[in-house]
Structure formats: structure tokens, C-alpha cells
Amino acid sequence: MTGTALARVVGPVSTFADTHWGRTPLLSRAADLGGPDGFTGLLSAAAVDELLSRRGLRTPFLRVAQQGSVLPAGRFTGGGGAGAEIADQVIDEQVMRLYADGATLVLQGLHRIWPPLIDFAGELGTELNRPLQVNAYLTPPASQGFATHYDTHDVFVLQVDGRKRWCIHPPVLPDPLERQAWGGRADEVAATARGEPALDVVLEPGDALYLPRGWLHSARALGGRSLHLTVGIRGLTRYALVEELLALAVADPRLRAGLPYGLDPGDPEAIGKELTETVTALRDWLTTADPAEVAARLRDRSWTAARPAPISPLAQLDFAAALTPADRIVVRPGLHRELAAAGDEQAEGEDQVVLRLPGRALRFPSYCEPAIRMALDGEAHAVGELPLADDDDRLVLARRLLTEGLVVASR
Known part of the structure; x- marks a missing residue:
């Protein structure tokens, strides 16, 4: 996959932004997005097997749906065995039996636990400037996990493996808020779903579908199993x-x-x-x-709805301890921040600047302001380039930025 994260799922970004974002669905075929293997680097059947059997997965990172209903977690979770006395770990053989009997598996929150999707979600979230979530749906052959419904957030559907038929209908409630879930309009949804769909398409591997919030949809696997990713974008209204x-x-x-x-x-x-x-x-x-x-x-x-890119705590501390003026640092990807300048009423004093972060604020001497702005400007800089009086001051500031998780090593 090449290009920006958004271009990988919609093609030309300007066309998507001007015509489809928040307005109408968009179907993008694999041939225009990089080919049928375009999303296998994000997740694969082998990756699903690993998550279900070797990662100690717990609820709510897995849901199981059968005949339109979500099954109780006790049907597929239990204790982790000696040394892992946790009561809600996924039991792989139980999941296997349920799936073999026609249940759909929903792996939730993969933007927090699966490395390729952590990176992809970070890039896409930064590009859209919105918090997002990534779920995976593994549907057995010729099965449908959920009845026609709508989501209260925009979604990108990325077909990874298999084929799935999607029937899309216009909203019964345009632009629903999170509190306006489809269950409160179930009769309208069902009646609309019986009509002619606005879009009736089969997604093949590498295809992508964008659905604005409120658009009704249902999907059924065709032939063999189907694996797709759903990226949910939390809107700001x-x-x-x-x-x-x-x-x-x-x-x-x-x-x-x-x-x-x-x-x-x-x-x-x-x-x-x-x-x-x-x-x-x-x-x-x-x-x-x-x-x-x-x-x-x-x-x-x-800010509190999205986390910045992960850091490696031990490697980060080792880097900070051995830091030299020649080492290069760069702001942590996805970090939300706001620097209140000296003299600004938010700085609470002319001798300091305040760096506001999600859930906390850090204070620095006012003479550090130009150096902090440089360190957090999105470009990589050698520590020795920071505009401070000497290398000792530069190293002290850079180490604090590293240990606070604001910057990372730039290799």
C-alpha cells in the first residue's frame, strides 16, 4: 500500500473530501487502491488466529454474534489457567466451535492491540484530525452477522479476505448523534431495508467502502468466509x-x-x-x-478520545540516559498539545510557559519556549540545535521531553 493512509482507502483525497465526506457513500475498487492484497498487511486470517489463541485476548476485545444477537461473553471466555488467573480470557476452542456453527466474530479495538493497525489508525486519525476505532469482522461462509442497521459514526469498510455483499439504503435519520442509535427506530429501519437499495455491491479483497453515519447497511458473506475491517470515525458535530x-x-x-x-x-x-x-x-x-x-x-x-503513537518505555529511557547533543528527536506522532506563551494569561505567570496536554499540563521556564516550539514542530532536530544557552540546558530539556513522552528518537 502506498500514499497517505486516507488515500489508501478512498483514492483521490480531494474528490472524497469535496463530494463524499459526511454526505454520500463511496465505493473504491482494489484496482484503484493498490490491488487485491492492499489490506492484508493490516490484518490476515493468520493474524486473527494469533489474536484468538496466543495473545491472551479478553473481553471486550471480542464479541460473538449469531442470528443477529450478541452472545454472552461466558459462552467463549473463561480462566486463563495457572499464572493467569483472569476470568474473561478468550477460549480458542470454544470460539472455533461457535464460528463453525455460523457465528460472526468481531475483534474490537484493534487500533490498540495489533501493531500494523496501531500504526495505520494513528496515521489516518492524524490525517482526519479525528479519533477513530478499528474492528474486524470474520463472517462464516454464506452468513450474515447483523441485521440491517446504521452507525452513529462514519465508517470505512476494508475487505481483506473473501467476498461480501453489501446492501446500502438511505438514512431514516440523517446525521444521527451517538445517543440516537438505530434500535430506537428499528421499525423504520426494517421498513426502509425492504425497499430498493441505493447501493448493492459485492466487495472483493482490496475493495473499500465509505459510509457516512446514518446510512443503513447489511452484509452477507458469499461463498467462503469473509474478513473485513471497519474503521469508525468519531465525528464532531x-x-x-x-x-x-x-x-x-x-x-x-x-x-x-x-x-x-x-x-x-x-x-x-x-x-x-x-x-x-x-x-x-x-x-x-x-x-x-x-x-x-x-x-x-x-x-x-x-484530545482525550485518541491516544498518541505508542512508545517503548525501556528504549525511551535508555535513549534519554545516553542522550548527546548529536542525537535527533522528533515530536511523538499524534501528540495533542498547546503551548501557552510567556505573558499569556493561560501561562499563569510571565516567568513560565505552560504546555497543555490531554489530562495534564507541564510548566517550563519561559526562556525554554523557543526550544520547546522547535522540538514539537513536527520536524526532526538534533538536540544541539535547540535554541538554548548551552548543551547542558539542551540536554536537560530534551531529557524531560523524552521522559514525559512528548518526543521520541528520530532514526
Whole structure:
């Protein structure tokens, strides 16, 4: 596979971004994406065997579905044996029997446990600037794991092995939020699924399918078994802005005020008067909303939903201990950060700068600001290039950045 992570699954990125992202499905054939072996480097049948039998896999990293229902974990998990007294490890022979009887296996969260997918998900998530998840679906021959449904996030379907027929129908609820799962509209979904599909296609190895959130879909393996990856993209919606605006609205005393004594909450006339005054107060407050405050809340929400690229703790510490001015460092891929400059009110003092990270903040002397900005600018730099007074200062700063997990060795 060549090109950016996104180009590997959609082809020309500009066409995808302008025409399909968040709007309409996109089918991309293997011939346009690198050939039928395009996704086997991410996962394979042999890799699935290893995950199920040699990695001590636990729930919820595996789900098993049969006839449209998810089976209880106790059907395929148990104790890990001597030295691994864990009650929910996957039992490979039980999984094998269930699969042989027609159950679909769903390997979940592979972006956290399978190295090729950890790297791929990191690249794709950085390119889309959104948190994502990767699951794998192994479907037995001529079987269907789940009934027609929709997801509340966008997905990329990457066919790894076998053939699978996908029937796609338009949304019954455009752009559903996470709280608006398809189960609440099961009758509408079923009725729509009985109609003519908008897209009826068979995915072959190396093919990819993009589905915006809300689009109905069902899939059935054809012939032999089918293995595909589903990459779920967590969206950021205008409703998220509304949620953060309302959270900030607690600052307005008019909106914190209690309702009148004795008010009947079921009386539309009484509630109507209070509603009018509340809407007026909210409208007044919204005109004063600070985009920086909203952005900070959205930042905190988004940053904690995705992890940066993994580091090797022992190798990282060894590198830091033996660091020299000639060694090169680069910012850790996927690291979310914001540096508040000296004098900025966020820096909480003119003699320091604050580096904000997911769930924490680090403080540095203000004279380190140019060196920190260089170290975190995305390019590889020799430690001796950092703009500080001498090599001793450069090594102290670089070692701290390494031991805090902010930069890694650049080879």
C-alpha cells in the first residue's frame, strides 16, 4: 500500500473530501487502491488466529454474534489457567466451535492491540484530525452477522479476505448523534431495508467502502468466509458546540434562577411564560459567548478520545540516559498539545510557559519556549540545535521531553 493512509482507502483525497465526506457513500475498487492484497498487511486470517489463541485476548476485545444477537461473553471466555488467573480470557476452542456453527466474530479495538493497525489508525486519525476505532469482522461462509442497521459514526469498510455483499439504503435519520442509535427506530429501519437499495455491491479483497453515519447497511458473506475491517470515525458535530455552549451558560445568573414558587411543571401556559424569559436570557448570553472558551472545551473533549503513537518505555529511557547533543528527536506522532506563551494569561505567570496536554499540563521556564516550539514542530532536530544557552540546558530539556513522552528518537 502506498500514499497517505486516507488515500489508501478512498483514492483521490480531494474528490472524497469535496463530494463524499459526511454526505454520500463511496465505493473504491482494489484496482484503484493498490490491488487485491492492499489490506492484508493490516490484518490476515493468520493474524486473527494469533489474536484468538496466543495473545491472551479478553473481553471486550471480542464479541460473538449469531442470528443477529450478541452472545454472552461466558459462552467463549473463561480462566486463563495457572499464572493467569483472569476470568474473561478468550477460549480458542470454544470460539472455533461457535464460528463453525455460523457465528460472526468481531475483534474490537484493534487500533490498540495489533501493531500494523496501531500504526495505520494513528496515521489516518492524524490525517482526519479525528479519533477513530478499528474492528474486524470474520463472517462464516454464506452468513450474515447483523441485521440491517446504521452507525452513529462514519465508517470505512476494508475487505481483506473473501467476498461480501453489501446492501446500502438511505438514512431514516440523517446525521444521527451517538445517543440516537438505530434500535430506537428499528421499525423504520426494517421498513426502509425492504425497499430498493441505493447501493448493492459485492466487495472483493482490496475493495473499500465509505459510509457516512446514518446510512443503513447489511452484509452477507458469499461463498467462503469473509474478513473485513471497519474503521469508525468519531465525528464532531454542531450539536457538540451547543452542548459546550450550554455548559458555559451556567455563568449567567438569569439562567441559574429557580422557577416560581408553586409552578405546575405540567401547565403549558405557566411554562410558556418562563420559557419566553429563559429563551430571551439564553439569546442574550449567546451573543457574549467566547469562541476561545468553546474551543478549549472542545479541545479537552477531543484530545482525550485518541491516544498518541505508542512508545517503548525501556528504549525511551535508555535513549534519554545516553542522550548527546548529536542525537535527533522528533515530536511523538499524534501528540495533542498547546503551548501557552510567556505573558499569556493561560501561562499563569510571565516567568513560565505552560504546555497543555490531554489530562495534564507541564510548566517550563519561559526562556525554554523557543526550544520547546522547535522540538514539537513536527520536524526532526538534533538536540544541539535547540535554541538554548548551552548543551547542558539542551540536554536537560530534551531529557524531560523524552521522559514525559512528548518526543521520541528520530532514526
